[in-house]
Amino acid sequence: MKKRTSILSLAVTSLLAAAMIAGCGTGNQPQTGAGQGQPAGQGQAGEKKTLIMATSADYKPYEYHDLTSGKDEIVGFDIDIAKYIANELGYEVQVTDMNFDGLVPALQTNRADFVMAGMTPTPERQKNAEFSDIYYDAKNTLVSKKESNITKPEQLAGKKIAVQLGSIQEEAAKEMSKTVQGLQVTSLNKLGEIVEEVKTGRVDAAIIEDHVAKSFVESNPGLQFTTLETDETNGSAIAFPKGSPHVAKFNEVIKKMKENGEMDKLIQKWFAQ
Incomplete structure (x- = not known):
């Protein structure tokens, strides 16, 4: 009788362990970002979604490393625009710093959801990426x-x-x-x-x-x-992977920023110093 009771207890324990393993196997995996088999921004219920922004943070005042607070933080005109747009669309932004010539390849290999780096949408770049409307002109x-x-x-x-x-x-x-x-x-x-x-x-x-x-x-x-005087403009736009679902929504917010004065505020903040 004692032996049978021990076997029954072992069976119940095994069933409980199996149920716990099964419960942990699905539905509770960490959020995946760009380049990890799931589009960035697809977070769990109740979590704020995240977009990965690639930049080259050596382009003050567009984006640069600020150490004044005692920690290394990437700040700038592009960063403020990205955060504003992301907030309007219900996202958070994760900024990744890399060399400028690696930015478009990062989009092509799904290591970033978008690029902001004072980048001009030249015909050559348009072959490998999609671009938003121009948000700022420069020379x-x-x-x-x-x-x-x-x-x-x-x-x-x-x-x-x-x-x-x-x-x-x-x-x-x-x-x-x-x-x-x-x-x-x-x-x-x-x-x-x-x-x-x-x-x-x-x-x-x-x-x-x-x-x-x-x-x-x-x-x-x-x-x-x-x-240098020229007829060409060097306008900056946001770059996305080909076929990105974010382009139209980003354009809507850029248009809104120009109409409600938010873009002018950021231009004054970063360029009228």
Whole structure:
């Protein structure tokens, strides 16, 4: 009798264990994000959904690392826009920092839901990504040492110029090299490296977007910048993977921000300093 009771107890215990394992096997898995087999934003009931934003956080005031609070935080114009849009659509944003030339590939491999990095929707990029409406326009500038007196492209004959790898400034420099004799183009990953190359004289100048150039020149008094006049615009847009369901909804919020004055507030906050 004792032996039978022990066997019965063992059977009941085994059934309970199996039920517990089965209960843990489904319905309680961690939320998956972009590139993990489930679209980002599909959280559990009661959880706020998350979108992964890829950026290159060396582009002040669009996005950059801020250490003033005692911790490393990515802040900037693009970050504020992304958070506003996400909040309007019921999402939270997870920001991932990487090299600029890796941003579009991150979309193609589903490692990000969208990209914001002061990015212009060039025809080449549009082959590999979808873009939102333009949310901000800007111009290119020529950054150089003050004593160099370099303020025009024609003064770069036989000289070296630095640009960010994968940027529209790189494209502009390559076009410039077709008409400016002997111009050598150096492409680097980070804008800080580019500015350092100009300061040390390893290159004679750099092409950088106007508001970003202003920020670097303010913190480096020995530098100057001159706007390059062109008929083309360097408007910034949000990039998405091809076929993304988020494009139309993001456009709706961008339109709303322009109409309700929120975009102007952020422009004043980050560029009128």
